Amino acid sequence: MRAGIAFLVVAYMLSQFYRAFLAVLSPVLEAEIGATTGDLARASGLWFAAFALMQLPVGWALDTLGPRRTASVLFGIGGAGGAAVFALAQGPGAITVAMVLIGIGCAPILMATYFIFARQFAPAVFGTLAGVTVGVSSLGNILSAAPLALLIDTFGWRATVGSFAVLTALIAVAIAVLVRDPAKPEGEANGSLIDLLKMPVLWPILAMMFICYAPAAGLRGLWISPYISDRFSADLAQIGTATLVMGLAMVAGNFLYGPADRWLGSRKLPILVGNAAVALLLLSFWVVPPTGLWQAIALFAAIGVLGASYPIAISHGRSFCPPHLTGRGVTLLNLFGMGGAGVMQFATAPTFAALEQTRAPAEAYGALFGLIGLAILAGLSVYLWSKDSTG
Numbered sequence: 545m546r547a548g549i550a551f552l553v554v555a556y557m558l559s560q561f562y563r564a565f566l567a568v569l570s571p572v573l574e575a576e577i578g579a580t581t582g583d584l585a586r587a588s589g590l591w592f593a594a595f596a597l598m599q600l601p602v603g604w605a606l607d608t609l610g611p612r613r614t615a616s617v618l619f620g621i622g623g624a625g626g627a628a629v630f631a632l633a634q635g636p637g638a639i640t641v642a643m644v645l646i647g648i649g650c651a652p653i654l655m656a657t658y659f660i661f662a663r664q665f666a667p668a669v670f671g672t673l674a675g676v677t678v679g680v681s682s683l684g685n686i687l688s689a690a691p692l693a694l695l696i697d698t699f700g701w702r703a704t705v706g707s708f709a710v711l712t713a714l715i716a717v718a719i720a721v722l723v724r725d726p727a728k729p730e731g732e733a734n735g736s737l738i739d740l741l742k743m744p745v746l747w748p749i750l751a752m753m754f755i756c757y758a759p760a761a762g763l764r765g766l767w768i769s770p771y772i773s774d775r776f777s778a779d780l781a782q783i784g785t786a787t788l789v790m791g792l793a794m795v796a797g798n799f800l801y802g803p804a805d806r807w808l809g810s811r812k813l814p815i816l817v818g819n820a821a822v823a824l825l826l827l828s829f830w831v832v833p834p835t836g837l838w839q840a841i842a843l844f845a846a847i848g849v850l851g852a853s854y855p856i857a858i859s860h861g862r863s864f865c866p867p868h869l870t871g872r873g874v875t876l877l878n879l880f881g882m883g884g885a886g887v888m889q890f891a892t893a894p895t896f897a898a899l900e901q902t903r904a905p906a907e908a909y910g911a912l913f914g915l916i917g918l919a920i921l922a923g924l925s926v927y928l929w930s931k932d933s934t935g
Contacts, residue, residue: 548612548723552657553681555619555715558708559650560684561692562627562643563591563761567769567787568692571780572701573639581770583636585893587643588766592886594647599879600737602652606871610725611656620716622649627709631702649712654678655875656723662862662870663726668806668934670862674855675802682798685764685791693784737872740865746876748930749861753854753877754884755923756819759826759916760797760851761885762892764790767912768844774905776837786841793845797852804856805934811860812932816924818850823920825850830914833906854881863933888916 566573566584573579579587598618605614626645633639654677661673695704740746764787772778772786804814825847834840858877865873892912899908 548719549657549660551715551718551722552611552615552653552660553677555615555623555653555712555719556650556657556677556681557684557687558623558712558715559653560681561688561708562623562646562650562684563588563595564685564765564787564791565688565692566643567764567766568688568696568780568784569701570766570769571773571783572696576701577633577635577639579636579639581766582893582897583639585766585889587636587640589886589889589893590640591643591647592761592882592889594644595651596879596881596883596886598648598651599655599875599882602655603737603872603875605652606655606659606875607869611652611659612720612723612725615652615656615723616716616720618652619649619719620713622646622651624649624709624713624716627705627712631706631709654681655871655878658858658862658874659871660723660726662874663867667863670859672803672806674859675798675800675804678852678855679795679798679802682791682795685794686788689786689788689791690781690784691788693780697780736869737876740869740873740876743864745864745931746861748927749857749864750877750880751923752815752819752927752930753857753861753880754887755920756815756851756857756884757854757881758885758888759822759920760794760848762888762916763844763847763913764794766889767892767909771909772837772840775840775909778837782837786837786844789841790844790848793848794852797849798855800849801853801856805859809934810932811856811863811934812927812930815853815857815860816927818853819920819924822847822851823917823924826913826917826920830910830917833910857881860930860933864931888919892916 566588570584602614622645626642626649629638629645630642633642657677658674661670665673768786768790769783801814805811808814825843834843861877862874896908896912899911
């Protein structure tokens with residue numbers, strides 16, 4: 545099982561890679577196949593939408609079929625197949641189809657890992673295990689930054705993405721061979737998603753899930769690249785460096801948030817404080833825009849660290865889910881987390897296009913980021929009413 549979990553972590557590392565690699569690929573995709581920032585924002589949004597919508601069948605599959613079959617089949621067909629379609633793409637439409645397939649393929653990976661943690665480890669360490677898993681897997685963010693830019697320069701984007709398609713297929717096979725399904729608890733056949741939605745204790749946490757992951761994912765996955773390119777004329781190497789710095793910051797944030805509930809005796813407090821700080825940082829782009837490239841990168845890095853509350857938010861919600869609904873519980877929470885990121889990606893492209901009609905680029909980006917900050921504050925106003933948990 546340890547080897548199986550290790551390959552699930554590697555698979556989720558690739559999931560992090562795929563959701564963020566458009567930021568580095570965007571210049572070459574625009575130059576070679578005419579994919580605009582709007583096209584890529586739409587494709588990125590559909591990745592998150594596909595990922596989110598798959599959480600409902602994935603939750604049923606985890607509780608019914610187990611994590612081994614659920615993760616290996618979807619990751620092999622959707623993840624590897626989608627990456628192959630991407631590598632062969634001749635236009636923006638194929639990129640969109642590829643991202644949808646990859647989103648479907650990546651959908652079960654983290655939840656399969658969390659499902660195993662919830663079934664086989666003590667509840668008190670779930671947050672730490674979740675944070676460490678996302679932290680290690682966030683190396684995929686690093687891979688999709690400067691290293692990806694180097695690979696593209698050396699081998700070309702098609703050969704690079706094609707190689708990742710092959711790697712994805714091999715990891716899917718390893719998951720099928722090495723992962724073991726946990727034993728099912730009594731009462732497994734009873735209960736449904738409706739039972740979870742009838743629990744008012746989950747509602748404010750679901751609101752928090754909807755907005756806690758979207759800012760860091762959206763900025764790192766797409767907007768950091770055009771921002772520093774338009775504002776500071778950054779080249780591919782500088783874009784790679786900026787995305788690398790923010791990716792490293794997100795890794796650090798996951799490791800910091802993981803054990804925070806045990807350090808502070810609260811899951812709610814670090815989520816509130818961290819996301820309030822992210823909102824203020826985003827509003828600063830609007831009120832006092834950065835004047836230099838490294839100042840902007842520092843702000844993005846701070847958002848990366850403080851915006852990594854996703855694992856502890858999942859842990860907060862999971863603590864209220866009954867054991868026989870573990871799969872459906874974690875995937876419901878993940879649906880809201882990824883759904884929020886997808887909605888933000890869909891909404892930001894037309895919002896920015898409208899802002900750009902009446903504002904200079906710096907003002908348009910600042911207003912866009914400021915609006916994201918206000919959305920976080922709206923979510924926090926709901927989350928304030930949530931019940932805390934530590935066990």
